[in-house]
Amino acid sequence: MNTNRRGFLKIAATAGVAAVAGPSDARAAPVRRISDDWLGMLTDISLCIGCRKCEWACRKANELGPPDEPIQDYEDMSVFKHHRRTDAKNYTVVNRYPPATPGGNPVDVKKQCMHCNEPACASACLVAAFRKTPEAPVIYNESVCIGCRYCMVACPFTIPAYSYDDPFTPAIKKCTMCFDRISKEGGIPACAEICPEGAISFGKRKDLIALARDKMRDKPGRYVDHIYGEHEVGGTCWLYISPKPFAELGFPELDTIPRPALTKTFLSAVPLVLIAWPALLMGAHAFTRRQEELGKDDKAKHSEKD
Amino acid sequence: MAECSGRPTTWKAWLAGKWYMDQAPGDYWRAVFTSPFNIITGIIICVGLVLTVVRFTQGLEATTNLTNDYPWGLWIGFDVLCGVALAAGGFVIGSAVHLFGMHRYHSLVRPAILTGFLGYFFVVVGLCFDLGRPWRLPYPMGAGYVVTGSNSFGVTSVMFLVGWHVAVYLTVQFLEFCPAVFEWLDRKTLRKWAIRITIGATVFGVILSTLHQSALGALFLLAEGKVHPLWYSPFIPVFFFISAVVGGLSMVIFESMLSHRVFHSQVAHHDPAEADRLVIGLGKAASVLLFTYFCLKWIGVADGQHWDLLNTPYGYWFLVEMFGFVLLPCLLYALGVRRQSASLVRFTSVLTVLGIVLNRLNVSIITFQWNLEDRYFPRWTEFAITVFVVTLGLWTFRFMVNRMPVLYDHPDYPPEH
Numbered sequence: 001m002n003t004n005r006r007g008f009l010k011i012a013a014t015a016g017v018a019a020v021a022g023p024s025d026a027r028a029a030p031v032r033r034i035s036d037d038w039l040g041m042l043t044d045i046s047l048c049i050g051c052r053k054c055e056w057a058c059r060k061a062n063e064l065g066p067p068d069e070p071i072q073d074y075e076d077m078s079v080f081k082h083h084r085r086t087d088a089k090n091y092t093v094v095n096r097y098p099p100a101t102p103g104g105n106p107v108d109v110k111k112q113c114m115h116c117n118e119p120a121c122a123s124a125c126l127v128a129a130f131r132k133t134p135e136a137p138v139i140y141n142e143s144v145c146i147g148c149r150y151c152m153v154a155c156p157f158t159i160p161a162y163s164y165d166d167p168f169t170p171a172i173k174k175c176t177m178c179f180d181r182i183s184k185e186g187g188i189p190a191c192a193e194i195c196p197e198g199a200i201s202f203g204k205r206k207d208l209i210a211l212a213r214d215k216m217r218d219k220p221g222r223y224v225d226h227i228y229g230e231h232e233v234g235g236t237c238w239l240y241i242s243p244k245p246f247a248e249l250g251f252p253e254l255d256t257i258p259r260p261a262l263t264k265t266f267l268s269a270v271p272l273v274l275i276a277w278p279a280l281l282m283g284a285h286a287f288t289r290r291q292e293e294l295g296k297d298d299k300a301k302h303s304e305k306d
Numbered sequence: 307m308a309e310c311s312g313r314p315t316t317w318k319a320w321l322a323g324k325w326y327m328d329q330a331p332g333d334y335w336r337a338v339f340t341s342p343f344n345i346i347t348g349i350i351i352c353v354g355l356v357l358t359v360v361r362f363t364q365g366l367e368a369t370t371n372l373t374n375d376y377p378w379g380l381w382i383g384f385d386v387l388c389g390v391a392l393a394a395g396g397f398v399i400g401s402a403v404h405l406f407g408m409h410r411y412h413s414l415v416r417p418a419i420l421t422g423f424l425g426y427f428f429v430v431v432g433l434c435f436d437l438g439r440p441w442r443l444p445y446p447m448g449a450g451y452v453v454t455g456s457n458s459f460g461v462t463s464v465m466f467l468v469g470w471h472v473a474v475y476l477t478v479q480f481l482e483f484c485p486a487v488f489e490w491l492d493r494k495t496l497r498k499w500a501i502r503i504t505i506g507a508t509v510f511g512v513i514l515s516t517l518h519q520s521a522l523g524a525l526f527l528l529a530e531g532k533v534h535p536l537w538y539s540p541f542i543p544v545f546f547f548i549s550a551v552v553g554g555l556s557m558v559i560f561e562s563m564l565s566h567r568v569f570h571s572q573v574a575h576h577d578p579a580e581a582d583r584l585v586i587g588l589g590k591a592a593s594v595l596l597f598t599y600f601c602l603k604w605i606g607v608a609d610g611q612h613w614d615l616l617n618t619p620y621g622y623w624f625l626v627e628m629f630g631f632v633l634l635p636c637l638l639y640a641l642g643v644r645r646q647s648a649s650l651v652r653f654t655s656v657l658t659v660l661g662i663v664l665n666r667l668n669v670s671i672i673t674f675q676w677n678l679e680d681r682y683f684p685r686w687t688e689f690a691i692t693v694f695v696v697t698l699g700l701w702t703f704r705f706m707v708n709r710m711p712v713l714y715d716h717p718d719y720p721p722e723h
Contacts, residue, residue, distance in 0.1 A: 127458040144456055146438065164365065165368075265540075273516055285505060288406055
């Protein structure tokens with residue numbers, strides 16, 4: 001009985017050690033490929049008045065609503081009762097949060113795709129439907145999408161939406177940084193164009209980071225000391241500065257590791273398994289067969305003696 | 307022409323022998339339509355067919371409770387994740403017998419491989435309900451490039467690996483099952499060729515299984531912050547792989563129990579004492595693996611330094627899974643082995659299978675988006691489609707087991723080793 005128990009523990013312990021030794025650290029240092037030419041957007045949350053005109057302009061530019069949708073519809077502030085997320089008909093939404101200081105103005109935050117430097121959606125897509133363009137916007141190619149929705153699972157900001165109501169041509173829906181508009185000379189994204197307060201700036205990512213720092217330097221105390229998107233998940237091309245800590249404004253607290261790095265270690269182990277497993281298994285097979293042959297020989301010898 | 311002796315010459319004779327199993331067609335169909343099991347499952351299948359039409363004409367919104375925050379529901383969490391994990395028995399038993407020389411378990415190879423093959427096949431069927439455009443299923447395999455002209459190889463994606471592996475493994479399992487099909491059809495030469503690839507197919511099957519079982523866990527590596535930290539770990543691929551091996555073993559035990567009840571005429575020649583010995587052997591392996599898995603899961607908690615989270619509602623739920631559905635079955639299996647009680651081992655296999663299902667649902671649904679207030683709960687149509695797909699699997703399994711040499715050795719064909 002005792003030997004049995006000891007044997008059991010021994011096997012379990014050995015198997016345990018072997019299995020632990022397997023996976024290496026999934027948090028390996030990432031490779032950075034940030035381009036100075038990338039475009040970007042900077043939202044100055046302290047300037048946003050929650051007028052929701054960007055929502056209207058976005059729907060118009062992306063043809064998400066009726067073509068003659070009146071902008072007055074967006075003066076309805078009752079939507080602020082709940083915090084909304086992006087969906088198939090709204091690539092951007094503005095949410096309202098309590099003031100930064102008691103008695104101050106409420107804090108309004110525009111939400112949309114962050115256009116990650118190293119997008120999780122692109123690394124997740126099994127048909128390469130997502131692409132980080134050389135200009136910076138992360139865009140989606142509907143023509144190859146099979147609708148597995150892994151990009152929605154993978155996105156650290158939970159931005160991509162799906163047109164579940166469409167039975168035959170459902171697709172992922174998200175902000176493109178108005179890729180078609182900005183690809184033309186002098187074009188700027190619809191939200192930045194309409195914003196009456198100048199809260200949304202469009203330009204090179206590198207310049208926008210400099211602009212954000214200038215604003216912080218010029219108006220001490222107006223902003224928390226954090227450019228959201230400068231380093232989060234390896235950096236994003238949409239940046240924010242805010243009068244209130246980002247964690248209180250619905251922004252996820254993320255580390256600086258680009259998301260694709262999380263699966264890179266696993267994927268690099270694949271070729272190892274492909275090469276090592278056949279060798280080990282065929283070895284085991286050869287070993288057992290040889291043992292069986294020897295066993296047969298022994299038996300034959302024994303029967304001869306008998 | 308000895309080779310053709312057992313083969314029927316006309317299609318009528320073929321149908322009578324192979325389909326009706328030498329019963330009169332009238333008797334056969336009467337039996338089919340009057341069996342209570344068939345009536346109940348028949349209703350399920352009729353409802354499922356109607357809902358299939360609704361799903362593919364009205365879309366996902368009309369048939370599921372999926373949202374933008376919960377893009378994966380029951381069809382991925384159960385049909386795909388649990389389906390693949392519980393179909394692992396094919397590669398586990400196959401490698402034990404063919405590669406490691408455990409010939410005693412030979413009688414379990416074919417049922418395990420058939421379960422594996424049908425398991426994967428119906429995983430793909432279930433997946434087709436969930437995909438937005440299932441007709442594009444071959445796109446990652448190159449069809450996307452052919453049809454659209456744009457790159458459709460997402461080589462950086464774990465999902466790409468899963469897709470390819472499931473497709474290739476389905477083929478491998480079909481090839482592994484071919485000897486039974488050819489024995490049924492009395493094709494001696496083809497069977498000989500099918501037997502020749504056994505070792506190669508088994509090795510290939512183990513490689514593919516190792517990679518895609520763990521890859522299903524690796525999918526969630528990108529969901530850091532969404533899957534609850536107690537379930538999220540860089541080791542999640544290892545967790546998925548080991549628990550799949552346990553799940554596969556437990557399903558083989560569970561299924562042999564069912565087979566002995568349902569198909570008793572086919573296993574009449576089996577020695578019940580030997581069947582018990584095999585089950586106890588599998589129980590021993592499952593117990594050791596569950597113990598390993600239990601320890602590893604705690605290493606995952608330690609690695610993330612999440613001890614404080616154990617004293618939260620999600621923490622209690624984690625403890626329920628760990629002690630009630632991992633450690634308890636581990637100990638019950640060990641007890642069953644020590645007492646040589648095959649019935650305790652069989653009971654434990656059910657508990658273990660439930661534990662694997664619970665784990666997959668915890669990762670993909672129950673703790674997913676744990677910090678959101680809105681929760682996902684499947685719509686009745688999602689449950690109905692899931693039951694429908696499982697029922698289709700059962701029907702196919704029964705159809706094949708009744709006709710092909712799965713549970714017994716074909717009298718004309720000696721075992722292949």
